[in-house]
Amino acid sequence: MLFLGLLALTGLVNSSTSKLDALIRLLNCTDFPPNTNQTVATLGANEKEKLDIRLPRSLKPLHYLIRLQPLINGNLSIFGYVEVEMEVLEPTSNITLHLADIITKNDTVKVSALNGTASVGIKKQQYDPEREFYIAHLEKQLEKAEKYVLSMDFLGILGVFKGFFKSTYTDIDGTTKNVAATIFQPTDARRAFPCFDEPALKATFEVHLARETWMTSLSNTPLAETRPVCFNNNREGQEGWVWDRFERSVPMSTYLVAFLVSDFTYIESWKDDQAQFRVWARRSAIENARYVASIGPKILNFYEDYFNISFPLRKQDMVALPDLSALALGNWGLTNSSKVKDMDANQRSIQQVLEEIKGNVGWMESNYDAIAEWLAEKGYSAGLVGF
Numbered sequence: 001m002l003f004l005g006l007l008a009l010t011g012l013v014n015s016s017t018s019k020l021d022a023l024i025r026l027l028n029c030t031d032f033p034p035n036t037n038q039t040v041a042t043l044g045a046n047e048k049e050k051l052d053i054r055l056p057r058s059l060k061p062l063h064y065l066i067r068l069q070p071l072i073n074g075n076l077s078i079f080g081y082v083e084v085e086m087e088v089l090e091p092t093s094n095i096t097l098h099l100a101d102i103i104t105k106n107d108t109v110k111v112s113a114l115n116g117t118a119s120v121g122i123k124k125q126q127y128d129p130e131r132e133f134y135i136a137h138l139e140k141q142l143e144k145a146e147k148y149v150l151s152m153d154f155l156g157i158l159g160v161f162k163g164f165f166k167s168t169y170t171d172i173d174g175t176t177k178n179v180a181a182t183i184f185q186p187t188d189a190r191r192a193f194p195c196f197d198e199p200a201l202k203a204t205f206e207v208h209l210a211r212e213t214w215m216t217s218l219s220n221t222p223l224a225e226t227r228p229v230c231f232n233n234n235r236e237g238q239e240g241w242v243w244d245r246f247e248r249s250v251p252m253s254t255y256l257v258a259f260l261v262s263d264f265t266y267i268e269s270w271k272d273d274q275a276q277f278r279v280w281a282r283r284s285a286i287e288n289a290r291y292v293a294s295i296g297p298k299i300l301n302f303y304e305d306y307f308n309i310s311f312p313l314r315k316q317d318m319v320a321l322p323d324l325s326a327l328a329l330g331n332w333g334l335t336n337s338s339k340v341k342d343m344d345a346n347q348r349s350i351q352q353v354l355e356e357i358k359g360n361v362g363w364m365e366s367n368y369d370a371i372a373e374w375l376a377e378k379g380y381s382a383g384l385v386g387f
């Protein structure tokens with residue numbers, strides 16, 4: 001799927017000059033610099049590497065429920081809980097999935113039939129560090145076409161610029177503020193929660209993030225509800241914490257899942273009253289995001305016109321993370337950009353801003369990936385490749 005998306009992207013740049021002309025006209029700029037080589041090359045290489053270390057094909061994930069409480073302002077531990085529903089494609093007596101930098105709480109691991117209460121005993125739990133495999137050896141064989149759910153509590157850690165990580169910035173008043181964000185592409189979702197971390201193994205996601213009340217959290221889908229944190233066991237620091245639950249996502253690859261917990265603020269604009277478009281930044285940089293907020297909906301309209309299909313999401317959040325160099329990353333509904341902070345429409349030409357969006361931030365590229373992937377799923381791949 002990733003490959004199709006990339007083909008589409010390459011095709012777009014090489015041969016669809018009239019569509020690009022349309023965008024250039026729309027944004028009133030004279031030059032639109034395409035450069036997709038980097039993305040294609042790195043992703044291609046990663047795909048190859050992964051071939052040797054693929055998960056067994058016996059199980060297919062269907063749905064994840066993920067609960068994470070990152071202690072951003074504490075010791076950086078992440079209290080995690082995951083439930084993954086799976087369908088058995090071939091009989092197997094083990095459940096193998098990815099995990100890295102995570103301590104499993106072995107006595108909390110449970111496997112049970114999705115349609116009943118019957119649980120399946122676990123003989124042995126094992127870790128293969130080379131392939132980053134967690135393996136639960138089961139007491140009985142899982143039969144083809146049945147569905148099971150594996151659940152566990154685990155302890156994670158906010159890492160450094162990969163997986164779910166902590167970043168800091170200095171506020172106007174000189175205080176250091178912490179932010180937690182994700183970089184999952186290509187294979188670091190496994191550092192945030194145990195998962196089948198391969199792009200082809202798509203599933204739906206329901207994400208719950210615990211945050212302190214003065215912070216906000218974002219994920220790919222709109223927020224569904226917020227409620228106080230109360231665990232069964234009394235943990236420290238629960239006072240002043242809430243759970244944000246996000247709506248269930250469309251089926252997607254693990255690397256497209258994204259979270260942000262921050263004290264950022266945002267500027268909002270709307271695409272035809274249908275899709276909310278927000279640009280998030282730290283308070284001292286938010287004014288610089290205004291221009292991006294104003295062109296965002298125009299670019300979304302362009303996508304719709306370009307692909308002749310309605311924008312499939314109800315919201316698109318774009319985040320300006322301070323002090324990070326840019327990498328292209330496609331996320332459903334949540335994209336981050338390190339360059340928004342530099343954007344100031346008064347000082348820079350539209351072309352420069354576009355270059356930053358297109359070349360550095362990867363906002364357009366990343367959305368092409370995500371949208372092309374979605375279109376490919378809907379059977380539009382041939383058309384895309386032919387552009």
Ligand SMILES: *[C@@H]1O[C@H](CO)[C@@H](O)[C@H](O)[C@H]1NC(C)=O
Binds near residue numbers: 028
């Ligand atoms: C487009 O840009 C030119 C200058 O480059 C300006 O004169 C013109 O008014 C702009 N048009 C719109 C619709 O913004």
Ligand SMILES: *[C@@H]1O[C@H](CO)[C@@H](O)[C@H](O)[C@H]1NC(C)=O
Binds near residue numbers: 035
């Ligand atoms: C893209 O890659 C091709 C082949 O690797 C190369 O010939 C071309 O110059 C590259 N283009 C850019 C803009 O880097």
Ligand SMILES: *[C@@H]1O[C@H](CO)[C@@H](O)[C@H](O)[C@H]1NC(C)=O
Binds near residue numbers: 071074075077236237
């Ligand atoms: C971090 O702090 C929490 C409670 O504040 C504690 O439960 C957890 O074990 C700590 N993590 C580590 C790695 O010590």
Ligand SMILES: *[C@@H]1O[C@H](CO)[C@@H](O)[C@H](O)[C@H]1NC(C)=O
Binds near residue numbers: 091092093094096
């Ligand atoms: C787990 O099961 C799969 C499929 O039955 C098999 O290919 C794989 O070797 C097993 N893994 C281990 C570690 O036994």
Ligand SMILES: *[C@@H]1O[C@H](CO)[C@@H](O)[C@H](O)[C@H]1NC(C)=O
Binds near residue numbers: 106125126135
């Ligand atoms: C617990 O599970 C891990 C894999 O996550 C494994 O490495 C470890 O050996 C297990 N410990 C016990 C006591 O089974």
Ligand SMILES: *[C@@H]1O[C@H](CO)[C@@H](O)[C@H](O)[C@H]1NC(C)=O
Binds near residue numbers: 115145147
């Ligand atoms: C669960 O569904 C499977 C088929 O998917 C069926 O074989 C099995 O008997 C069902 N179990 C229960 C407890 O309903």
Ligand SMILES: *[C@@H]1O[C@H](CO)[C@@H](O)[C@H](O)[C@H]1NC(C)=O
Binds near residue numbers: 308
């Ligand atoms: C856009 O899609 C609609 C159907 O969804 C089709 O009727 C129409 O011809 C398409 N337009 C173009 C320009 O392809």
Ligand SMILES: *[C@@H]1O[C@H](CO)[C@@H](O)[C@H](O)[C@H]1NC(C)=O
Binds near residue numbers: 181329338
């Ligand atoms: C966030 O920004 C960093 C730096 O630009 C980038 O590498 C990463 O892919 C982005 N992460 C998300 C969640 O978009």
